[in-house]
Structures are given as C-alpha cells and as structure tokens.
Amino acid sequence: MAKTSMNEEYFDRSAYDNANRQMQLVKQGLPQDAVSVLAREVVRRLAFRMPRSEAPDTLPNPSEIELLCAALLSADEKAADKFIQAARRDGVKASAISSGYVAGAARKLGEMWDADRISFVDVTLACGKLYSIIRGLRHVLAPTFTAGREVRPALFALVPGETHTLGIEIATDHFRRDGWEVDMLVGLDHDMLISKADQRHYQAIVLVANSDRMMQPLTRLSLALRITQPLAHIIVAGSILDHHPDILHLVGAEAAMPDIETAAATLRELLGPAAI
Known part of the structure; x- marks a missing residue:
C-alpha cells in the first residue's frame, strides 16, 4: 500500500488518489441528478459523524469551519489538504479532524447548498475533496469509525x-x-x-x-x-x-x-x- 507522511501521520496517498479518480468518473459518467444524490450521500454520512467524547476546546469554532469550507470551495485543489495538514501540525487529534472539522464542514456545505448559497458544481467539487481527504486519512481515522x-x-x-x-x-x-x-x-x-x-x-x-x-x-x-x-x-x-x-x-x-x-x-x- 502506498503511503506518504502527512504531518507525522500516515497518509494513504493511493486511497486519496483513487478517491479523486472515482469522483471525477462519477461526475463524467453519471447524469446530474445521480451525481446530486451521491453528493448529498457524502455530505450526510460525513455531517453526522458527531463528536462523542471530544472536549469542546479541541473542536473547531465556526470561523475555522468557514475557513475550511472556503478552502474546499477554492479553485486551489490543495487548499483543503493544506488546511487539514496545518490542523494536524497544530496537534489536532484524528478524532477531532473527523468529528469536528470534516463533519462541521459537511454540515455547513449542506446548509449552504439548501440555502442556494453555493451551486451544484461548487458542492460536488467540495464533497469530492472532503471524500478524498477522508480516504487519505482512513488508517488514522478508522478507530473513530469502527471502535x-x-x-x-x-x-x-x-x-x-x-x-x-x-x-x-x-x-x-x-x-x-x-x-x-x-x-x-x-x-x-x-x-x-x-x-x-x-x-x-x-x-x-x-x-x-x-x-x-x-x-x-x-x-x-x-x-x-x-x-x-x-x-x-x-x-x-x-x-x-x-x-x-x-x-x-x-x-x-x-x-x-x-x-x-x-x-x-x-x-x-x-x-x-x-x-x-
């Protein structure tokens, strides 16, 4: 399995790249209504990974979630990756990345989509990035999902x-x-x-x-x-x-x-x- 270091933790580059490729194929190979259903599935599954035992001071505040969403919606393909890398460098635990940052961003993106503040193209791009990040961090995040x-x-x-x-x-x-x-x-x-x-x-x-x-x-x-x-x-x-x-x-x-x-x-x- 191909792995490279990401903030002193294992990052599964192969899974990350495969997820990117999959999301590109989904957008190219399925009709728009089907892609919309899949994007909502990603948002929903990630949004409700609520924190179980995280202390409030270890979870992101609303402004941090706004910054992550901006990175996910950015034309810079690596902006969201860099945001998560910075959080890991600052000592944010994997469980907080999953249940705080990723879940918080997914919820915010869903709210923005429902309020027509972002387009279908925007949300599918952002969801694809979130999904790829989760796949790349799967070895680190797995215990928070399957404990x-x-x-x-x-x-x-x-x-x-x-x-x-x-x-x-x-x-x-x-x-x-x-x-x-x-x-x-x-x-x-x-x-x-x-x-x-x-x-x-x-x-x-x-x-x-x-x-x-x-x-x-x-x-x-x-x-x-x-x-x-x-x-x-x-x-x-x-x-x-x-x-x-x-x-x-x-x-x-x-x-x-x-x-x-x-x-x-x-x-x-x-x-x-x-x-x-």
Missing part, C-alpha cells in the same frame, strides 16, 4: 432495489460451507443496510448487483460504506460486471467477483488465509 465493533471477514450485501436474490444466497452458502464466517444482507433499503453493516467491522464487503439500472444505487452504497467502513475492501459481484468494463473505478472497488468458482480465491487474495 467497539466485532471484526468479521466478509459481508455479502444485495444492492438496494435489486430483486434477484438467488445468486447471493448461493454464494453466501458456498462460503459458509467452505468455513468462512460471512454475513448476508438482502431486501434492505439503503439506510437500513448501512445501519446493519455498521454493527460490525468487515474486512471485505461484496456488493451484488445484476441489472444495469443498479449503477447509481451501487455507487451510492459504495461511497457510504467507504466512509463508515474505511478499511474494508469493496468487491463487486453479479452480472452488472458484464455491462460496465470500468465499473471498479467508477464504484471505487478493489476487485470483482465474476463467478463462484473464483470467488474464494478473490477473497483469499485480499484477506489472506487467516480470514477463514
């Missing part, structure tokens, strides 16, 4: 709106018979699926979709899980793979699971033999 959760090897989740359940049921049964401790979630709407997944810390999450119309809900689900499960590997499975050769980059996934015969090998390659 207290039981670790499980894998989750098989049917993308909300998908009605073909037989494939995911067969795959889950196949893995369980092979000794894997895997969970399965089917028939849930988007928010309920995220809520259920949040109860555990998964090493890998397999998202199953079949029809072409599932691209938007698949991408939305992947974005949300990238925020709530920052260290999980995302894998795409199902016949949707046949329709989109660049699906992994658009969804932001690490791997594809095209058939049951190679599925176990795909997971072992990502997680290692100790996962079962």
Whole structure:
C-alpha cells in the first residue's frame, strides 16, 4: 500500500488518489441528478459523524469551519489538504479532524447548498475533496469509525432495489460451507443496510448487483460504506460486471467477483488465509 507522511501521520496517498479518480468518473459518467444524490450521500454520512467524547476546546469554532469550507470551495485543489495538514501540525487529534472539522464542514456545505448559497458544481467539487481527504486519512481515522465493533471477514450485501436474490444466497452458502464466517444482507433499503453493516467491522464487503439500472444505487452504497467502513475492501459481484468494463473505478472497488468458482480465491487474495 502506498503511503506518504502527512504531518507525522500516515497518509494513504493511493486511497486519496483513487478517491479523486472515482469522483471525477462519477461526475463524467453519471447524469446530474445521480451525481446530486451521491453528493448529498457524502455530505450526510460525513455531517453526522458527531463528536462523542471530544472536549469542546479541541473542536473547531465556526470561523475555522468557514475557513475550511472556503478552502474546499477554492479553485486551489490543495487548499483543503493544506488546511487539514496545518490542523494536524497544530496537534489536532484524528478524532477531532473527523468529528469536528470534516463533519462541521459537511454540515455547513449542506446548509449552504439548501440555502442556494453555493451551486451544484461548487458542492460536488467540495464533497469530492472532503471524500478524498477522508480516504487519505482512513488508517488514522478508522478507530473513530469502527471502535467497539466485532471484526468479521466478509459481508455479502444485495444492492438496494435489486430483486434477484438467488445468486447471493448461493454464494453466501458456498462460503459458509467452505468455513468462512460471512454475513448476508438482502431486501434492505439503503439506510437500513448501512445501519446493519455498521454493527460490525468487515474486512471485505461484496456488493451484488445484476441489472444495469443498479449503477447509481451501487455507487451510492459504495461511497457510504467507504466512509463508515474505511478499511474494508469493496468487491463487486453479479452480472452488472458484464455491462460496465470500468465499473471498479467508477464504484471505487478493489476487485470483482465474476463467478463462484473464483470467488474464494478473490477473497483469499485480499484477506489472506487467516480470514477463514
């Protein structure tokens, strides 16, 4: 995994760059209404990462949030990065970066969007930067997202709106018979699926979709899980793979699971033999 130093802490440059690329592809490859839904998903998931035990004097004040939002809306692609770097240099803890600065900026951006103080283009640009920062800091921020959760090897989740359940049921049964401790979630709407997944810390999450119309809900689900499960590997499975050769980059996934015969090998390659 490529890492470079960011304020004496590990910064995952590869995850940061991949998130940037994903957001560019999303804006280029999906219609504007779909991009708007995805931008609101990022804002919502980040905005409600509220502080749990931070002392008030460690959290940013309104003027600092305004400055971060200005950096996110700036034409300078690195302005927001530099702002967060400066906060880390000043000794701001990772938990305060997540629940204070990032969450505060997401809430402020949402308010500005709802009040028509910023445009659709502005908010998608700012959301993309916030998302990339979170991905880059995923190793540092992960404990603030997954503290207290039981670790499980894998989750098989049917993308909300998908009605073909037989494939995911067969795959889950196949893995369980092979000794894997895997969970399965089917028939849930988007928010309920995220809520259920949040109860555990998964090493890998397999998202199953079949029809072409599932691209938007698949991408939305992947974005949300990238925020709530920052260290999980995302894998795409199902016949949707046949329709989109660049699906992994658009969804932001690490791997594809095209058939049951190679599925176990795909997971072992990502997680290692100790996962079962």
